[in-house]
Every structure is written in structure tokens, then in C-alpha cells.
Amino acid sequence: MAVIKVHGNPLSTASMRVLATVYEKEIDHEFVFVDMRAGEHKKEHFLSLNPFGQVPALEDGDLKLFESRAINKYIAYEYADKGTQLIYQDSKKMAITSVWMEVEAQQCDPAASKLGWELAIKPLLGMSTNIAVVEENEANLAKVLDVYESRLAQSKYLGGDCFTLADLHHLPTLHYLFGTQVKKLFDSRPHVSAWVADITARPAWLKVLALQSQQ
Numbered sequence: 268m269a270v271i272k273v274h275g276n277p278l279s280t281a282s283m284r285v286l287a288t289v290y291e292k293e294i295d296h297e298f299v300f301v302d303m304r305a306g307e308h309k310k311e312h313f314l315s316l317n318p319f320g321q322v323p324a325l326e327d328g329d330l331k332l333f334e335s336r337a338i339n340k341y342i343a344y345e346y347a348d349k350g351t352q353l354i355y356q357d358s359k360k361m362a363i364t365s366v367w368m369e370v371e372a373q374q375c376d377p378a379a380s381k382l383g384w385e386l387a388i389k390p391l392l393g394m395s396t397n398i399a400v401v402e403e404n405e406a407n408l409a410k411v412l413d414v415y416e417s418r419l420a421q422s423k424y425l426g427g428d429c430f431t432l433a434d435l436h437h438l439p440t441l442h443y444l445f446g447t448q449v450k451k452l453f454d455s456r457p458h459v460s461a462w463v464a465d466i467t468a469r470p471a472w473l474k475v476l477a478l479q480s481q482q
Contacts, residue, residue, distance in 0.1 A: 270295040271342075274316060275323030276303050277479040280383070280439035281335040282323040286478065287435055288339040290471035293350035298478070336372060339432055351471070353432045364426030367418075367433035370411075371425075378407040379440040379449075386447035409452055412459055419458035424466075434466050441467060442476070 273289060273296055275282030289296050301307045301322050309320045316324035317333035325332045327345070332338045343353040355361040381404045385396045418425060426433035441463060444450065454460050466472070 270297050272297045272299055272326040273323055274299040274301050274313065274325070276301050276308075277475070277482050279303070279322050280380070280443070281321070283439035283442070283475050283479070284335040284436055285323045285325065285338050285342075286475045287438055287472055288342050288353065288432070290474045291351040291353060291435065291469070292342055292346045294342070294346055336368070336432075336436060339436070343432060351430065353430070353435065355427070355429075355431070360427055364431045364433050367425040368431075368436060370414075371433060371436045374414075375408070375411045375437065376440060378404040378411065379437075379444060382408065382447070382449050383440055383443040386449065387443040405449065405452065408449065412452055412456055415462075416456040416458050419462050424462070430466065430469070434462070438466060438472055438475075 271289070271294060273282070273285055275285065275298070277283060277286065277300075286298070301313060303322065307313055308317075308322055313324065314320055316326070316331055319333070321333070323333070323335055323338065325338045325341075327341075330341075332341060339353075347354070347356075355364055381400060385401050385404075389396050415425070422428065424430050424434050441453075445453075445463075445467075453463050
């Protein structure tokens with residue numbers, strides 16, 4: 268059986284999201300490095316995998332997928348018998364987990380990604396941070412984290428009692444935000460802070476960071 272191929276760049280939050288899932292599931296895989304500085308993600312071969320020219324992309328036999336969260340759902344279902352159970356088989360429990368997966372994508376990530384861009388990425392590129400954008404999105408993220416604090420006071424993880432994709436999908440953006448002033452928004456909420464400490468210490472996630480440090 269051929270191993271799956273993950274095409275990506277370990278500095279990319281979306282690629283990190285898929286790599287975390289692959290490591291949690293303990294799946295044999297080949298990581299195909301995409302040199303974005305050289306524009307490989309915009310060349311014909313990669314565009315055949317993702318017509319939008321964005322990492323990551325996945326190949327599993329004749330199946331080709333893009334969009335990190337969709338890739339992760341496929342991996343979690345297709346390889347349900349391997350590694351960490353990142354989904355629930357019970358339909359009602361999975362429905363709750365799906366709600367929080369949507370919250371991450373629709374409520375948390377828009378603000379978190381903008382903050383990551385302004386505070387973590389722009390300085391690396393020698394660009395000026397837009398303070399107005401930072402202030403607006405800090406306020407937006409704080410509102411989301413208030414909801415998280417309430418949820419995590421009742422449940423160890425966002426989707427329930429077990430670590431799932433609803434938690435994992437936050438990891439890449441958290442990694443970049445925790446090197447910025449935004450860390451205080453997480454630290455000031457005890458249940459959120461404990462949740463972050465838990466999920467960022469997972470061995471699979473540490474493998475992703477080790478791979479990133481090699482680049």
C-alpha cells in the first residue's frame with residue numbers, strides 16, 4: 268500500500284495543521300517540501316494538485332485533496348483505526364465536535380490569522396504593523412475566547428472529553444500568536460490557558476515544530 272503524500276511547507280499554518288493530524292494518526296507518509304520562495308506552489312505540477320496554488324495538498328493513491336481542514340477530516344475518517352481518535356463515531360458527539368470545528372474556522376481563525384499576519388509575519392518581512400487592524404482583531408478574538416472560556420469550564424476539550432480536530436485545528440495559529448502580545452488574551456483566561464498548555468504539549472505537535480525548526 269502506497270504511503271500518502273503531503274505536499275506543503277512546514278512554515279505554513281495550513282501545512283502544519285495537516286502534519287499534526289498525520290502525526291496524531293501515526294500514518295506512514297511522505298512529506299513533499301514545496302519551496303514557496305521559489306514559487307513552486309504556482310507551477311503547473313502543484314496547480315494540478317491545488318488549482319488555487321496554495322499549500323498543502325494531499326495524495327492518497329488516486330485521490331487528490333486540498334484545503335487543510337477537508338484533508339484532516341478525510342484522514343480522520345479513512346484512518347479511524349490508527350493513532351489518536353480525532354473524531355467521534357457517535358453522531359451526536361460528532362455533531363457537537365463539528366460545531367466547534369466550524370467555530371474555529373469561522374469565528375476564531377479570521378481574527379487570529381489577521382493578528383498573526385500583523386504581529387508575527389509582517390515584522391519578519393520588514394513591513395509595518397497596522398495598529399488599527401490589531402486593535403480591531405484583538406477585540407474580536409477576545410470575544411471568541413470568552414466563549415471558549417465558558418465552554419472549557421464545562422468540557423476538557425472543545426468537542427467534548429477527548430482531543431479532536433476541533434482542538435487540533437487551532438495549533439498552528441496559536442504557535443505564531445504566542446510569540447506576540449496576543450498571548451495575554453489566552454493567559455488571562457484560566458480554562459483557555461490550561462487547554463492551550465495541554466494541546467501544545469502533545470507529542471505529535473512537537474514533531475511538527477521539530478520539522479519546522481529544520482527548515
